[in-house]
Amino acid sequence: MSSSKKVSAAPAPYVQQTLNFLDSLFGSYPRSDFAFRLWEGTIWQKANAEAARFTIVLNHPAALRRMFLPPSDTRLANAYMLADFDIEGEAGGALNLGQHLWQSWRWRDLIRSGVQLVMLPSNASATDVSPQFSGTVHSADRDKRAIQYHYDVSNEFYKLWLDERMVYSCAYFKSASDTIEDAQVQKLDHICKKLRLQKGERILDIGCGWGALVIHAVKHYGVTALGVTLSEKQVELARKRVQAAGVSESCEIELLDYRAIDESKEFDKIVSVGMVEHVGRSNLKVYFEKAYRLLRPGGVFLNHGITLLHDKFTTERQMKNGFFAKYIFPDGDIQPLTYILKVATSETKFEIRDVESLREHYAMTLKCWQERLEKHEEQVVDMMGSRSYRLWRLYLLAAGWGFANGLHSIYQTLLYKAYEEGGSVRTEESLPLTRADWYE
Structure with missing residues (x-):
């Protein structure tokens, strides 16, 4: 097992699916100085983890689906703005974690992750909060x-x-x-x-x-x-x-x-x-x-x-x-x-x-x-x-x-x-x- 989890005897709905997804997504990340905290208090960390420099807090069972389906930096940003998750501690470490994902993911990982994500609940209130502009670009x-x-x-x-x-x-x-x-x-x-x-x-x-x-x-x-x-x-x-x-x-x-x-x-x-x-x-x-x-x-x-x-x-x-x-x-x-x-x-x-x-x-x-x-x-x-x-x-x-x-x-x-008459400078006005x- 690549992670250590603090889980109650009877996990709340969707907790185990969330932990399984985190295992598959972050088990290969070379650092272990981070943690996830689920909406009901369960902590996910890698086995033999260091003290967490930052913790990503998932605020509800649909958070991971909102964050990663489909996977993109704009999807993550939108989820953060809508408070699907929070970052506690050294937030720069979370960006290093995100960079690792974009550099290491392959199509097979995306497919496998997508299957796991659809097992989590969706959230009908999800919205795109980006501005929309019409007209010719750079007019x-x-x-x-x-x-x-x-x-x-x-x-x-x-x-x-x-x-x-x-x-x-x-x-x-x-x-x-x-x-x-x-x-x-x-x-x-x-x-x-x-x-x-x-x-x-x-x-x-x-x-x-x-x-x-x-x-x-x-x-x-x-x-x-x-x-x-x-x-x-x-x-x-x-x-x-x-x-x-x-x-x-x-x-x-x-x-x-x-x-x-x-x-x-x-x-x-x-x-x-x-x-x-x-x-x-x-x-x-x-x-x-x-x-x-x-x-x-x-x-x-x-x-x-x-x-x-x-x-x-x-x-x-x-x-x-x-x-x-x-x-x-x-x-x-x-x-x-x-x-x-x-x-x-x-x-x-x-x-x-x-x-x-x-x-x-x-x-x-x-x-x-x-x-x-x-x-x-x-x-x-x-x-x-x-x-x-x-x-x-x-x-x-x-x-x-x-x-x-x-x-x-x-x-x-x-x-x-x-x-214009030639030469880069005049002597009396040279740089x-x-x-x-x-x-x-």
């Missing part, structure tokens, strides 16, 4: 609705767990002891230094969020700035923050699709943080060509975005049907860095000047966000309901795990627009030979 109208689905949840909600500047992107940690507040200021300054902002320059922030970067750039580097976003609630609050910071004469926030930005005036520098993930593979050339036309010759474009570290098949499958695309970022379309840079250079004309990975930084950022969200559980539940709280907790947990384990990465890429000024 201007559908992009706006997809962005507003995520970013227009509530400004008050985001204030609960983001830093005081409400920077909703990867922070920049100089040490593990940095607070999220310090790390986000460091990120804003790191970007400004990479852009080598100079007083009087005109900059564009595509996907400006609540305005933290443009406000920082105007206050500390003396530039004028335009920030654009498709989120109405971000625009509303960003404009108030611009006014409160005393930079309204030099900083504008507009509700505007990047494709509609006026090209009659060039920008000296362009930045886009966490925006490229929403563009779509088919629109990447449109995105980079637009930035190229908006940028003056000799200017730079800093593109900061999440990438996948998978082959093409996995990328397409996950992006169209995976948890993040279905529940968190509708129509999200993360691509490998190699493809993004190919479009930016060979298909658009940009020259790559610098590439920096911030993968570990994003794992740390997401952990901070998750902990802050969990501290405000009661407020979030009162504000949005239990299902939404569980969705956002799972999102932050899964995203942080993905970056920590190398399933995703994130890169800042500095792209340069050469002068520095080193990056030393970024770290002074």
Whole structure:
């Protein structure tokens, strides 16, 4: 017997079937530091198990069927949001367990498991809680609705767990002891230094969020700035923050699709943080060509975005049907860095000047966000309901795990627009030979 079970003399209905399924599903998992607790208190663990780092709590007899039939990450996510099961202890261990399943299961396992699962009760109340969108994917109208689905949840909600500047992107940690507040200021300054902002320059922030970067750039580097976003609630609050910071004469926030930005005036520098993930593979050339036309010759474009570290098949499958695309970022379309840079250079004309990975930084950022969200559980539940709280907790947990384990990465890429008449730079306006000024 591969497991140890604490079972009453007369097991409740469906207990033995559940234990048998757990035996067959997890008996081969190499670790033993976890447990399952059934709805009536029975504990399942592997034989000679270590102390459990985490426990998966099955809240009713139909839980496993709701979790695994049919098997997919979205099925598990839906079951968690509907409180079919809970995770106690180190939740990251449960994600390792899930990864083992997807990597080790074969068709014969699926068939055998399916037979066992149908012996468990179904639950007529099972529902799919994912959003549904109509219209052409990555059309201007559908992009706006997809962005507003995520970013227009509530400004008050985001204030609960983001830093005081409400920077909703990867922070920049100089040490593990940095607070999220310090790390986000460091990120804003790191970007400004990479852009080598100079007083009087005109900059564009595509996907400006609540305005933290443009406000920082105007206050500390003396530039004028335009920030654009498709989120109405971000625009509303960003404009108030611009006014409160005393930079309204030099900083504008507009509700505007990047494709509609006026090209009659060039920008000296362009930045886009966490925006490229929403563009779509088919629109990447449109995105980079637009930035190229908006940028003056000799200017730079800093593109900061999440990438996948998978082959093409996995990328397409996950992006169209995976948890993040279905529940968190509708129509999200993360691509490998190699493809993004190919479009930016060979298909658009940009020259790559610098590439920096911030993968570990994003794992740390997401952990901070998750902990802050969990501290405000009661407020979030009162504000949005239990299902939404569980969705956002799972999102932050899964995203942080993905970056920590190398399933995703994130890169800042500095792209340069050469002068059209030939040569990469003019002597009087050449870029520095080193990056030393970024770290002074």
